[in-house]
Structures are given as C-alpha cells and as structure tokens.
Amino acid sequence: MGTMGNTNDIFELGRSTLSGIENRLGMSRRDYLQFCATLAVTMGLPKGADAAVAKAIETAKRPSVIWLHFQECTGCSESLLRAEHPTLEKLILDVISLDYHETLMAAAGHQAEAARKDAMKANKGKYVLVVEGAIPVKDNGIYCKIGGHKAIDLVKECAADAAAVIAIGSCASWGGMPSTGPNPTGASSVAEVLGKPVVTIPGCPPNPYNFLATVVHFLTFGKLPEVDQLGRPKFAYSRLIHEHCERRAHFDAGRFAMEFGDAGHRQGYCLYKLGCKGPETYANCSTLGFGDAGENNWPVGCGHPCIGCTEKGVGFTKPIHQVAKVINIYPPQQYPRIVEENGKGASFASAAALAALAGAAAGAATMLTRNLGLSHAAEEAAKAKTSAQPKAEDKVSS
Ligand code: FSX
Ligand code: SF4
Ligand code: F3S
Numbered sequence: 001m002g003t004m005g006n007t008n009d010i011f012e013l014g015r016s017t018l019s020g021i022e023n024r025l026g027m028s029r030r031d032y033l034q035f036c037a038t039l040a041v042t043m044g045l046p047k048g049a050d051a052a053v054a055k056a057i058e059t060a061k062r063p064s065v066i067w068l069h070f071q072e073c074t075g076c077s078e079s080l081l082r083a084e085h086p087t088l089e090k091l092i093l094d095v096i097s098l099d100y101h102e103t104l105m106a107a108a109g110h111q112a113e114a115a116r117k118d119a120m121k122a123n124k125g126k127y128v129l130v131v132e133g134a135i136p137v138k139d140n141g142i143y144c145k146i147g148g149h150k151a152i153d154l155v156k157e158c159a160a161d162a163a164a165v166i167a168i169g170s171c172a173s174w175g176g177m178p179s180t181g182p183n184p185t186g187a188s189s190v191a192e193v194l195g196k197p198v199v200t201i202p203g204c205p206p207n208p209y210n211f212l213a214t215v216v217h218f219l220t221f222g223k224l225p226e227v228d229q230l231g232r233p234k235f236a237y238s239r240l241i242h243e244h245c246e247r248r249a250h251f252d253a254g255r256f257a258m259e260f261g262d263a264g265h266r267q268g269y270c271l272y273k274l275g276c277k278g279p280e281t282y283a284n285c286s287t288l289g290f291g292d293a294g295e296n297n298w299p300v301g302c303g304h305p306c307i308g309c310t311e312k313g314v315g316f317t318k319p320i321h322q323v324a325k326v327i328n329i330y331p332p333q334q335y336p337r338i339v340e341e342n343g344k345g346a347s348f349a350s351a352a353a354l355a356a357l358a359g360a361a362a363g364a365a366t367m368l369t370r371n372l373g374l375s376h377a378a379e380e381a382a383k384a385k386t387s388a389q390p391k392a393e394d395k396v397s398s
Contacts, residue, residue, distance in 0.1 A: 024094055042213040042288060043225065044235045056220035057095055063219065064123040065130055066116060066158055067101040070144050070151040071178040071187050072133030076169040077103055079205035079290065080212075092208075096128070096215055102146065113147050120161060128218065129162035131155060131190045131198075134171040134178040138186025155193055164224055165190065165198040167231070168211055173200035174230070174312040181317075191231060199224050200231040203283065204309035204316075207290050210236045230312075232282070240328060241278035241306055244286040246296075247271065260303075271300060272323060277308030277315070279326040285310075 036054040045053075067077075080092055081104070098104065099119035100112070107115050119127065133151075136143035141152035149157075159165050167190040170176035178187035191198050201211050214233055217225045225233040242248065250256070250270040257265035258273055265274075272279070278286070278300065285306070289297040299306050308314030308324070318324075 026090070038209065039213045039216050042209050042235065042284075043217055043233075053216055053220050057216065060219050062095065062097040063163075063215070064099050064119055064127040065096045065101075065215075066099060066119055066127055066162075067130045067132065068151075068154060068158060069102045069146075070131070070133030070135050070155075070172070071185065072169060072171045072176070074103055074132070075205040076132045076211075077101070080208045092212060095212065095219070099123075099127075109147075116158075120158065124161045126163050127161070128215065129158050129165045130168055131165065131172045132168050134175050134187035134189065135193045136178075136185035137188050137193065138184070143185040152193055155190060159190075159194055164218060165194070166211070166214060166224075167191065167198050167200045169206055170202040170204045170309055170312075170315060173202035173232075176202075176204055177316045179316075197227075197231050199227055199233065202230075202232065202237075202310040202312075203285075206310070207236070207283075207285065207288055209288055210284070232310075236284045236288075237282045237310065239282065239284070241281050241283055241286045241300075242326075243328065244284075245270075245278055245300060246286065247300060265303065268303075271303075271305040274305045275307075275319070275321045275323060276300065276305035277311070277318065277324045278306045279324040279328070280314055281306055281308040281311045281324075283310040 033050065033054060036057065037050040040050040040053050043049075069077075092098075100116040102112065105112060105115065133144075135141070135151045135155055137152055141150040144151040146154060167173045171178055171187070172190050174189050175183070175187050178185065189200075191200070199214060201214060203210070210233065213235065214225055217223075217233075225235055227233055228237060230237075242251070245251070247268060247270045250268070251272055255264060255269045256273040257269045257271055259265065260274065265271075270276070285298045286300065289295040289301070291297060296302070305320070307316075307320055308318065309316075314324075
C-alpha cells in the first residue's frame with residue numbers, strides 16, 4: 001500500500017486524475033470524493049485515508065469478482081444494485097469487474113457457464129469469490145443445483161483458486177433464513193462447507209457500504225480487513241446496535257413504545273418492548289444508513305424493531321416479539337442525539353425516486369418514516385404551540 005494521502009492530495013488527485021472517473025461514472029468530482037470519504041469512514045480509517053481510497057479506486061486494476069447465488073432471496077444484490085440509486089450501482093460496477101453474476105449477466109445456459117470458467121481461468125488465484133445464499137448439504141446437497149452442478153460442488157470448485165472468499169448476507173454467513181428450524185435442506189454457511197473461515201458480511205440484506213468497504217479495503221491495502229471470530233469485519237460489527245441507537249436516550253429514560261402506532265411509537269420512543277434486538281445484535285446499522293436514501297434509512301429509523309438479522313441465534317430464531325437480552329447494561333459515555341429531524345435525512349431526489357419508481361406504497365412509507373421519526377421534543381414543541389391537551393388514549397406507558 002502507498003502512504004496515506006492528506007487533504008492536499010485529494011485536491012491534487014481531483015485536478016490530475018479524476019477526470020477519468022468523472023467521465024466513466026458521469027458524476028461530479030465532489031460526489032466521487034464524498035463516496036470515497038464515506039467508505040474510508042465506514043472502515044474507520046484515519047483522516048486523509050479517503051485520498052488513498054480514491055487513488056486505489058482510480059488506478060488499481062478492478063478485481064475480477066465471481067458472484068454465486070444459492071438459497072436466498074437476492075436481497076443482497078438488490079441492496080447493492082438498487083435501481084433507485086443508479087449512482088451507487090455505477091460505482092460498484094466501476095470498483096469491481098463483475099464477471100459472473102447469475103441475476104445480472106445477459107448470458108444464459110452454456111454461455112453463462114463458459115463465462116464463469118473463463119473468468120476463473122483468466123484470473124486464477126486473483127479473483128474474489130462472493131457467495132450469496134446458504135448451501136444445502138442434506139441428502140448429499142441435492143436441494144440446490146445450478147447448470148446441473150450442486151451448490152456444494154460449485155462453491156468448492158470456485159473457492160479453490162480464489163484470492164479471497166466473501167460470504168455476503170446472513171444466509172451465506174451463518175445459514176440465515178433458509179437454515180431456520182427445522183432446516184429441512186441442511187442449509188449451511190460458506191465457512192461450514194469449505195471447512196475454513198471466510199470473511200462474512202451478515203445482514204438480511206447487509207448494508208451495501210459494508211461490502212463495498214471490504215472490497216475497497218482489499219483494493220487499497222491488498223488484503224481483507226481485520227475480522228472477528230465470526231469472520232465479520234471489525235470496522236462494521238464490533239459494536240452493538242443499541243450502543244449508538246438514536247433512540248438509546250429513550251431506553252435509558254424508560255420511554256418505550258408499547259404498541260405499534262401508540263403515542264410512544266409516534267414520538268420515536270425506544271422499541272425494546274416491541275422486541276427490538278438491538279441490545280444483542282452486533283452491526284453498524286445505527287450509525288450508517290442503508291444506500292443513499294438518507295441517514296435514517298434503517299429498521300429502527302423507520303419505526304421497526306431490529307430483528308437481529310445479522311446475528312446467528314437471534315435473527316430468524318428468536319420470536320420477533322420476545323424482548324432482547326441486554327448484553328451491555330452500562331449507559332454509553334455519550335448519548336447519541338435524539339434526532340429532531342429524524343426521518344428527514346432522505347434527500348428530496350432519493351425520496352422522489354423511491355416514490356416514483358416503487359409507486360404510492362414507497363411514497364407512503366417515506367411519509368410514515370417522517371411522521372414516526374418526529375422526536376419527543378418536536379412533538380412537545382408543536383403541542384405547546386397549539387396549547388392542545390393530550391388525549392387520554394395518547395398516554396405513553398413506560
Ligand atoms: Fe436475501 Fe441475500 Fe437475506 Fe439471504 O441477503 S436479503 S435472504 S441474507 O442471502 O438475498
Ligand atoms: Fe434502539 Fe432498539 Fe436499543 Fe431501543 S432497544 S435503544 S430501539 S436499539
Ligand atoms: Fe438487521 Fe437489525 Fe440492522 S434487523 S438491518 S441488524 S437494525
């Protein structure tokens with residue numbers, strides 16, 4: 001890896017080499033550098049690292065990526081390549097050379113098989129294998145076949161000559177939804193099938209930036225990021241969601257939503273009593289919004305309890321209404337601010353795109369997000385203005 005850049009490098013980079021990126025992506029230099037800064041921050045890199053990231057993306061050879069799909073819903077790919085966010089999609093396809101992806105490639109049948117074999121041969125020992133979905137192992141693995149090959153054989157064949165293996169999504173990371181009891185197909189994780197640890201990016205779906213940051217780390221530093229004992233990059237999965245949740249101050253103050261739609265829910269109170277699993281789930285959802293629809297674009301930000309989708313033994317295992325085990329009872333040293341404008345993070349453009357592309361339902365969801373996100377203080381201020389007395393049915397339980 002080269003030395004980390006500094007702020008001057010960023011401007012130098014902007015003047016000297018970024019015109020290529022501008023042309024390729026049809027995006028402004030400012031947006032591109034902002035994207036690099038987001039990735040650098042996601043990885044927890046020190047100040048100035050965004051210049052090194054920008055340079056690596058601009059100059060390094062795009063790694064060949066072979067992307068396999070097994071037992072899953074394709075939500076991981078959807079989350080990465082959302083039609084609503086063409087900029088993100090373009091960036092991803094510029095950062096990596098996606099040589100084989102069953103959902104996206106135009107080729108079919110023997111042509112598709114040939115594309116996979118060609119990419120593996122041409123990039124032997126250098127390609128990144130991304131696996132989405134669990135692998136069924138019961139009854140000799142007959143429950144998932146692609147092109148006549150069993151998933152269990154395909155993953156072993158493709159992993160043999162890969163420089164790195166990344167399991168994307170909870171299904172590939174630990175079995176996810178397909179492994180829910182009684183797990184009739186024996187849905188298993190990539191690490192279990194390969195018999196060795198791999199990098200895992202759990203989440204159903206995972207935050208696209210966590211995947212991108214992992215790939216860009218590989219590109220910038222020539223190695224994958226540091227991981228925990230479950231293979232999860234530490235930059236994203238070392239803290240509990242509950243530690244940085246925007247509703248944490250409500251939890252500590254004992255202000256809870258007791259029912260969906262009650263006064264507490266509408267005022268953005270803590271969702272613990274509705275079964276939120278944030279206190280026992282490790283992920284950065286509370287600090288990094290999904291996609292580019294705004295900082296509050298995550299389950300709790302939208303008024304839904306976290307179901308612990310990143311965490312084996314929690315997501316798809318514990319009943320949604322069951323209260324979470326509070327792993328860390330200590331209050332944080334610093335409280336995240338109760339975001340007054342909670343739910344207003346979505347840019348006008350992305351909210352409009354959501355509404356236009358996904359129809360009225362998404363538009364309504366955006367409005368709901370905004371309404372649910374109104375903070376206690378904002379409601380109180382509004383109430384004071386109109387001198388309205390709270391109604392009996394609006395009483396908040398705690
Ligand atoms: Fe779906 Fe991916 Fe969930 Fe699994 O995400 S969003 S079922 S983790 O493998 O496609
Ligand atoms: Fe946030 Fe859930 Fe923790 Fe409440 S229980 S503070 S909603 S993570
Ligand atoms: Fe999943 Fe909970 Fe994050 S449900 S997306 S781990 S907030």
